Amino acid sequence: MNDDIHSLIGAYAVDAVSEDERYRFEQHLSACTHCQAELVGLQAVAGSLASASAVTPPPSLRANILQQIGTVRPLPPLVSDHDDEGDDGGPAHDRPAPSPVSVESAPASIEQARERRRRHGVRRFVAAAVAAAAIVVGGLTWHPWTGSAPTQVSASQQVLHASDAQRYVKHLGQTTATVVRSKKLDQSVLVADNMAPPPAGHAYQLWYQTPAGKMVSAGLMPANASGATQTVLLNGAADKATGVGITVEPAGGSTSPTTTPVALFSFST
Amino acid sequence: MRPLHSTTPDSDGEPPGDPLTTLLSASARGDESSFARLYDQTGPRIFGLVLRVIRDRAQAEEVTQEVYLDIWRQSARFDAARGSALSWMMTIAHRKSVDRVRSSEAQSRRDTTYDMKQQAVPYDTTVESAHRGLDAERVRKALETLTPTQREALELAYFGGYTHREVAALLNLPEGTAKTRIRDGLIRLRDTMGVEQ
Ligand SMILES: [Zn+2]
Numbered sequence: 119m120n121d122d123i124h125s126l127i128g129a130y131a132v133d134a135v136s137e138d139e140r141y142r143f144e145q146h147l148s149a150c151t152h153c154q155a156e157l158v159g160l161q162a163v164a165g166s167l168a169s170a171s172a173v174t175p176p177p178s179l180r181a182n183i184l185q186q187i188g189t190v191r192p193l194p195p196l197v198s199d200h201d202d203e204g205d206d207g208g209p210a211h212d213r214p215a216p217s218p219v220s221v222e223s224a225p226a227s228i229e230q231a232r233e234r235r236r237r238h239g240v241r242r243f244v245a246a247a248v249a250a251a252a253i254v255v256g257g258l259t260w261h262p263w264t265g266s267a268p269t270q271v272s273a274s275q276q277v278l279h280a281s282d283a284q285r286y287v288k289h290l291g292q293t294t295a296t297v298v299r300s301k302k303l304d305q306s307v308l309v310a311d312n313m314a315p316p317p318a319g320h321a322y323q324l325w326y327q328t329p330a331g332k333m334v335s336a337g338l339m340p341a342n343a344s345g346a347t348q349t350v351l352l353n354g355a356a357d358k359a360t361g362v363g364i365t366v367e368p369a370g371g372s373t374s375p376t377t378t379p380v381a382l383f384s385f386s387t
Numbered sequence: 388m389r390p391l392h393s394t395t396p397d398s399d400g401e402p403p404g405d406p407l408t409t410l411l412s413a414s415a416r417g418d419e420s421s422f423a424r425l426y427d428q429t430g431p432r433i434f435g436l437v438l439r440v441i442r443d444r445a446q447a448e449e450v451t452q453e454v455y456l457d458i459w460r461q462s463a464r465f466d467a468a469r470g471s472a473l474s475w476m477m478t479i480a481h482r483k484s485v486d487r488v489r490s491s492e493a494q495s496r497r498d499t500t501y502d503m504k505q506q507a508v509p510y511d512t513t514v515e516s517a518h519r520g521l522d523a524e525r526v527r528k529a530l531e532t533l534t535p536t537q538r539e540a541l542e543l544a545y546f547g548g549y550t551h552r553e554v555a556a557l558l559n560l561p562e563g564t565a566k567t568r569i570r571d572g573l574i575r576l577r578d579t580m581g582v583e584q
């Protein structure tokens with residue numbers, strides 16, 4: 119089975135894998151240094167295939183993109199919880215890469231000193247973005263653009279990479295929503311791709327279903343730019359839950375679901 | 388701009404020599420003018436790829452916009468130890484394009500006959516500049532060293548957005564062999580073009 123997954127590297131490099139294969143290969147990749155080294159070259163080759171396909175985009179596209187980035191702050195670098203380097207003057211890319219290019223789940227690779235410098239440099243962006251994006255979820259304040267984000271990402275990463283991670287996928291039109299649960303960690307994570315923004319004045323709320331069939335709030339999805347991948351750590355205990363639901367609720371959330379779920383994930387299978 | 392350059396993982400502490408890498412790190416710090424330059428230097432490559440996979444111009448513009456927004460958001464997470472900046476950007480663009488065509492099941496692009504016809508006229512789009520022309524020439528020459536099946540499998544996967552299983556079905560290959568053709572094709576191209584490991 120391991121040989122089989124190893125041989126997916128070419129298909130993975132050109133995105134010719136199913137979602138399940140992509141997930142399994144990325145799991146393999148995180149542990150296989152051979153594939154990590156090989157993938158760098160294969161992805162470069164894949165990118166060069168399009169070198170004769172260049173087409174000048176319309177000027178309006180440039181204007182739209184530059185206008186749009188003005189409203190979004192770049193994500194902070196991923197930093198490790200436990201700083202095992204301990205020096206401030208090190209170079210930026212000095213940690214061996216645990217896995218190759220992965221669009222959303224790139225592991226920590228930039229050390230703390232850089233993070234400190236970065237925070238200093240982008241303070242004015244933080245101020246603007248936090249006002250737009252901070253959402254209070256039960257007792258937890260979600261600040262996607264501040265220092266709490268790396269911790270959240272890191273907790274999510276732990277679930278995503280847990281040895282007992284189970285994965286439940288739903289396709290909703292252009293959206294792909296995946297719940298990953300680790301019973302061992304007693305946590306689960308929702309990964310949503312291309313999730314359309316909720317109706318104005320509303321938010322997506324996450325729910326755990328209890329064995330008794332009750333829906334208990336697991337937090338709100340942070341508002342985000344369309345088209346992006348969102349990774350949300352659910353609030354509450356995952357181990358005993360029998361499923362996860364997503365509903366559209368008034369901004370701020372509800373104490374129990376008030377609408378038909380847009381997605382339901384059953385843990386029973 | 389050499390798209391095939393890849394930085395070795397042990398380039399410890401060196402200032403990044405790739406201008407795109409410099410522009411990306413400035414972008415990560417919120418520098419919008421650097422990002423504008425990054426866009427100007429890569430826009431035709433990215434848009435061309437997205438357009439080739441998606442085919443519909445309006446949708447390609449939409450996806451290209453998503454791609455650049457993502458590049459902007461993720462800029463701090465680019466790691467030069469894992470490939471060049473351009474390769475990273477192309478990887479993002481390709482994945483988003485493939486995700487888009489796969490999620491639009493109703494599109495006529497899934498018509499196999501049409502798809503195979505398209506494959507007969509590769510590499511006919513506008514070449515932006517002399518150095519891109521050179522890259523394209525190298526790629527074209529390298530592609531000639533592939534077996535027809537390797538080449539077809541690779542093009543159906545990369546430009547068609549098909550999974551290796553779908554590629555196997557389209558080419559009447561036993562299931563499980565298309566992924567081998569794709570891998571062998573990529574390795575051969577890599578070796579022919581001398582991509583650094
Ligand atoms: Zn491997």
